[in-house]
Amino acid sequence: MFEVLSNDILAPNVHRMVIRAPRIARVRKPGQFVIVRVEEGGERIPLTIGDADIAKGTITLFIQAVGLTSLKLVGTPVGNHLRDVAGPLGQPTHIRKWGRVVCIGGGLGTAVLYPMARALPAAGNEVTTIIGGRSAPFIILEQELSVFSRQVLVTTEDGSLGRKGFVTDALRELIDDPQRCPQAVIAIGPVPMMRAVAELTRPYGIETIVSLNPIMIDGTGMCGGCRVVVGGETRFACVDGPEFDGHLVDFDLLSNRLAMYREDECRMLEQLPDELRARIVQVKR
Amino acid sequence: MTNELKPKERMAIDRVKMPEQSPRRRIGNFEEVNQGLTEEQAIQEAKRCLLCKSRPCVAGCPVRVRIPDFIAALAEGDLPEAARILLADNTLPAVCGRVCPQETQCEQVCVRGAKGAPVAIGYLERFVADWALAHPDKLHKEILPAPTGKKVAIVGSGPAGLTMAGELARKGHAVTLFEALHDTGGVLRYGIPEFRLPKRIVDIEVKRLQDIGVQIECNVVVGKTVTLDELRQEFDAVFIGNGAGLPVMLNIDGENLKGVYSANEYLTRVNLMAAWRDDVPTPIIRGKRVAVIGGGNTAMDAVRTSRRLGAERSIIVYRRTEVEMPARVEEIHHAKEEGIEFLLLAAPLEILGDEKGWVKGLLCQRMQLGEPDASGRRRPVPIEGDTFVLDVDVVVNAVGTRANPLLTATAPDLKLNKWGNIETDERGATSLPGVFAGGDIVRGGATVILAMGDGKMAAQAIDEYLKQQN
Numbered sequence: 001m002f003e004v005l006s007n008d009i010l011a012p013n014v015h016r017m018v019i020r021a022p023r024i025a026r027v028r029k030p031g032q033f034v035i036v037r038v039e040e041g042g043e044r045i046p047l048t049i050g051d052a053d054i055a056k057g058t059i060t061l062f063i064q065a066v067g068l069t070s071l072k073l074v075g076t077p078v079g080n081h082l083r084d085v086a087g088p089l090g091q092p093t094h095i096r097k098w099g100r101v102v103c104i105g106g107g108l109g110t111a112v113l114y115p116m117a118r119a120l121p122a123a124g125n126e127v128t129t130i131i132g133g134r135s136a137p138f139i140i141l142e143q144e145l146s147v148f149s150r151q152v153l154v155t156t157e158d159g160s161l162g163r164k165g166f167v168t169d170a171l172r173e174l175i176d177d178p179q180r181c182p183q184a185v186i187a188i189g190p191v192p193m194m195r196a197v198a199e200l201t202r203p204y205g206i207e208t209i210v211s212l213n214p215i216m217i218d219g220t221g222m223c224g225g226c227r228v229v230v231g232g233e234t235r236f237a238c239v240d241g242p243e244f245d246g247h248l249v250d251f252d253l254l255s256n257r258l259a260m261y262r263e264d265e266c267r268m269l270e271q272l273p274d275e276l277r278a279r280i281v282q283v284k285r
Numbered sequence: 286m287t288n289e290l291k292p293k294e295r296m297a298i299d300r301v302k303m304p305e306q307s308p309r310r311r312i313g314n315f316e317e318v319n320q321g322l323t324e325e326q327a328i329q330e331a332k333r334c335l336l337c338k339s340r341p342c343v344a345g346c347p348v349r350v351r352i353p354d355f356i357a358a359l360a361e362g363d364l365p366e367a368a369r370i371l372l373a374d375n376t377l378p379a380v381c382g383r384v385c386p387q388e389t390q391c392e393q394v395c396v397r398g399a400k401g402a403p404v405a406i407g408y409l410e411r412f413v414a415d416w417a418l419a420h421p422d423k424l425h426k427e428i429l430p431a432p433t434g435k436k437v438a439i440v441g442s443g444p445a446g447l448t449m450a451g452e453l454a455r456k457g458h459a460v461t462l463f464e465a466l467h468d469t470g471g472v473l474r475y476g477i478p479e480f481r482l483p484k485r486i487v488d489i490e491v492k493r494l495q496d497i498g499v500q501i502e503c504n505v506v507v508g509k510t511v512t513l514d515e516l517r518q519e520f521d522a523v524f525i526g527n528g529a530g531l532p533v534m535l536n537i538d539g540e541n542l543k544g545v546y547s548a549n550e551y552l553t554r555v556n557l558m559a560a561w562r563d564d565v566p567t568p569i570i571r572g573k574r575v576a577v578i579g580g581g582n583t584a585m586d587a588v589r590t591s592r593r594l595g596a597e598r599s600i601i602v603y604r605r606t607e608v609e610m611p612a613r614v615e616e617i618h619h620a621k622e623e624g625i626e627f628l629l630l631a632a633p634l635e636i637l638g639d640e641k642g643w644v645k646g647l648l649c650q651r652m653q654l655g656e657p658d659a660s661g662r663r664r665p666v667p668i669e670g671d672t673f674v675l676d677v678d679v680v681v682n683a684v685g686t687r688a689n690p691l692l693t694a695t696a697p698d699l700k701l702n703k704w705g706n707i708e709t710d711e712r713g714a715t716s717l718p719g720v721f722a723g724g725d726i727v728r729g730g731a732t733v734i735l736a737m738g739d740g741k742m743a744a745q746a747i748d749e750y751l752k753q754q755n
Contacts, residue, residue, distance in 0.1 A: 023510050037467055043558060043567040044467070068566050084467040086504040217558070217567075220465050220506055221689055222530035223550035227541060234534060234541065239691060253541055256642040260543045264568035 001081040005058060007074070010140045011133075013065040014108060015074040016050070022057030024049070024087050030115035031093030031211070031243055034059070035219040037084035038072045045069055046216045046238070048112040049088060059085075062111030062140075068268040071276055089219045090242050097124040098184035098207070102174055103149070104130045104167050104197055106189020110141050112211055113188045121148050128180065129153070130170045132193065136161035168196045175204060182206060187246060191255045198246035208246035212237050214257060229253050288357050292335055300402035301330040308622040312592050315479040315561055318619060319383070319411075327412040331360035333397060334404045341394040342406060347738025348381075348448070350374040352391060352406055359413060368417040369425045371410065376451030376494070377444065377473075377737065379418055379486045382411025384477060385734045386613050418489050429497060430457035435751045438463060438520040440507045440692065443471020444733045445526035445724030447491065448740030449747075450499045456748050460499045461520070465506040468557065471528055472733065475557040476549075478586050480593070481616075484556075508692035513699070513720070521754060522719045522747050525707060526740060529725035531689040535578065535682050539636030544570050544644035548579070548587045548683035555590050572679025574598040576647050578633050579683035580610035585617065587681045588625050599625050600675065604632040604652050604665040630654070632665065634672060636680050647675040686730045704729060713743030714750075721747055 003020040010016050024034060033048045051060035065071045076082060093116045101120055105113040110131050120127050129149040133139045135158045146152045153170045154162025163170065167189075174180045184207040187197040194210040201208045214226040214237050221239035228237050231248035235241065269277055304320040305311075311318050322330065334356045342352040351370055358367035371378050387393075387407035395403035417424055435458045439446045442464040450460045468474050470487040495501065505511060507527070516523050532547035534540060551569070554560040558567035575591035577584050580603035592599045601620070603610060606629050610617060621627070630652040637646035651671035654663040688705040700708045700716035706729055707722040709715050715722050723739025725731055 023505070027510065041559070041565055043565070084504050086465065086467070086506055086510070088509055089506065217550060217553055218466065220509075220530075221691055222532070223553055224532050224534065224547045225550045229541060253642075257541065257543060260570070261568040268566055 001083065002085040003081050004076050004078050007076065007078050010062070011138050013074070014111075014138075014140060015063050015065070016111075017061045017063060017074070017076075018058050019061060019082060019085060020057055021059045021085050024085065025052040025054050025057050025059050028052050028059065028088035029092030030095070030119045032088035032090050033219070033242065034061070034085050034087030035089060035216065036061070036073065036082055038069060038076065039083050042072070042083065043069050044084075044217055044219070045073075046089075046213075046219055048115075048211075050111050050114055062108060062114075064108040067265050068272065071272070086219065089238060091240065093119065093209075093243060095119050095123045098182075099125065100128070100180065100182045101125045101184045101186065102128045102130060102171060102182040103145075104132070104171065104185065104187040104189070104193075105141075105145075106132045106167060106187075106193040107134075107138060108140075109187075109189030109193070109211075110139075110145075113186065114141055114144065116186060117145060118148055126150055128174060128182070130155065130167045132156070132167035132189070133161075134158065166196070167193060168200050171197060171200060175201070175206070184209065185246075186210075191251055191258070194246060194249075195251040198249070198251075202247050209243050210246040210249060211242045212244060212249065212254060213242070214254060215260065288336065288360055290332060295333055295335055295397075296400065298329060298333045300333065301326050301405055301408065303405075303408055308624070311480065312623050315593055317483055318480050321415055322408055322412045324412075324416075327409055328360060328362060330405050331356045331409055334360070335397050337396045339396065341396065342391040342404075345391040345394040347390070347734050348375050348741045350378075350391075350410070355413060356404070356406070356409055359409060364413065364416050364420075365423050365425055367413045371413050372417060372424075375410075375737075376448045376740075377490050378410050378414035379490060380444070380473060380482060381734055381737070382407050382409075382414050383482050383486070386732060388614060390734065418486070427455075427497065429455065432459065433457040433751065435459065435521045435754070436461070436519070437522045437524065437747060437751075438516045439524045439526060440513075440516070441465075441471060441525070441527035441724075441726075442469040442491075442501065443526060443528050443724060443736065444473060445528075445736035445740040446471070446524065447494065448737040449524050449526060449723070449744050450494050451497070452741055452744030453747065454494065454497045454499050456744070458748070458751065462499060462501045463505040463507055463511070463516075464501065464503045465527075466557065467503050469501060469503065475553040476583065476586070477733075478552065478556055478590050480589070481586070506691065508695040513692065513696040517717070517719060521751055522721065524713075524740075524743060524747065525692065525715070525720065525722040525726055526724045526736065527689065527692055527726050529686045529688050529706075529728075529730045531687045532682065533685045533687055535633060535684065537633055537635050539638055539644070540682075542636055542638040542644045543642050544572065544679045545636055546570075546679070546681045548577070548583045548681055549686065551587055551681045552583070552590065555594070561590075561594060569594065570679055571595050572677065574600070574677040575679040575681065576600045576602050576675055576677040577681045577683055578602045579685070580605065580612055581683065581685070582612045582616055584683035585612045585620050587683050589616075589620055589623055591679065591681070592623050592625065596679075598677075600628050600677070601625060602628045602631050602633060602647065602649060602675070604630065605654065605662065606630060609662045628675070630665065632667070633680075637674065644678050644680055645676075647677050647680055649673055649675055686725075688726055688729070712746040713739060714746060719750065721750075
């Protein structure tokens, strides 16, 4: 059992939870994730470890409520317990000294990005961060990221915060500026965003790392449910990833497989009380 | 006295038949197919045992259950004594009585079987074990030795690890079991379906281990949460029984289409996560026409599961013939009764998809049997140009599993063979002092009872190792 120590709302349906998990806090590295099961009978879902405090024995999770399980998760009050938290899983981010690195976060991907981005300056990198979202309320962690970023650029689709447009618009300007053109890009967010970033950097040969979010069950390599194709080879994201070379990822396959249980997900949502369902539908749009 | 029956009288008794749910009824539920013997049936069957002096059945059992002894007690109607003998030798008798391939082990060498059917040892083991589960108050009280002060870590709570835990706890050692998943049992939990092994049986067997002091920590992924080196520092000895849970992929086109599962994923969703129930959030694609590729017990479990999930056609696709199938005869028989189709001498060439990325068919190659291969089985050879398409919407790959490298990748000093299995001596000792291993991580995918045999044998070796450390 894993005690919930804090549970804050960062954006509509986006929560930051701190959980007591001393074993995981002690060894986790940026880029790794946990598998969480909220309650007996619940499903197992993967969540990136956003941060950890070894002294306090805690880990931080960022969670977007998009369905039944994530709603139950963010609805767990402080002092209550999560039934199961297993990890840290996956490969840590392979952080090198690239030079100028642009970190791009879309939606909740910004939270996944955060621990990796924060580890970059210590390895001698200069970080520029781009955060994108649908509108102002969905922009998260701007303050936290600005602590170690040379600059944080915000883009919103409706122009309600920062510049109007997509993260790729901001990235293109950086690439076009010889003084700021990055040696590496790390992009984490919805599949269409990661694909667009990878397509933008490809002709320039800029190394582009993405973090993939396929469906997972065990997270330990025993089932292959999370398989992705990278450079023509089948890989298990839970043990070989979740980070891969964005120029080699088969994004069509990823988004296709992510839709495998859409009907079941809708059916589960229909079982929710009206008020909760409305909350999800409104955000998912 | 019953045990004074003459051999001729024993030989005159017919082998008992296991009561079963009818095929028509059972394909609509996940309840156990075999319903178990009544006490009357069990005692009658026990009387068939000749109580022979040579006792080949004991040697035929990988955990060396004193079979004639527990059967003799059962024949006398002394169930507490039968249970005492059985439980002393076997940590998981209610499991073994259900899933062991007795026909190739204890029952194959039964003297009574030389003329007529062998004694139904598996059914009797199950009967006594189930009686023990139902009557804990009537069991002989187990007396544990004084604690030795030695600590042993066991990695993996599957059949090998659970057996190891029971053996070591009964020798007075402090045992901690580490399990990566959220629940115990390994393949007993996620692999073998409810209709062959109800999960409440696993729960009770595990509870019995906790009652004798075994500590269990779930959600600990050794190799990630803690390393083998850390366990070696904290414990006096370590046993690795983390299995062979890495699916072998088919490596054919279409393998990543929606509706294609490894048997591990398919069975984990259904067994561990209970996706067959409507009130749980873990989903599963319930195909109308399901092809399962392979001929082992895992393939039978998957194909029979698909039937219970509502498939109209459930088809085994196997590249040899039924004779070569590694699955238990009983499972093949049950599958056939349940309307499973067997497509033999057929190998998958490609999984075909529709424009939305869903499985719509399986392109197969017809095979014929050629010369025997290294395993002694006749090798399947393609019949050139003879291909056909099977109209299916779910494909389950049950061609096998390999060693999961998650732990071994973080223990560079641990010697492995070329397939990634841990190398041990005949008693389970690895290349690292104080580290032992057994079950599928050593053997590759094998059976529950062989893993248990490894656990029992290595427990002896660990006990001797710990005594030397004093």
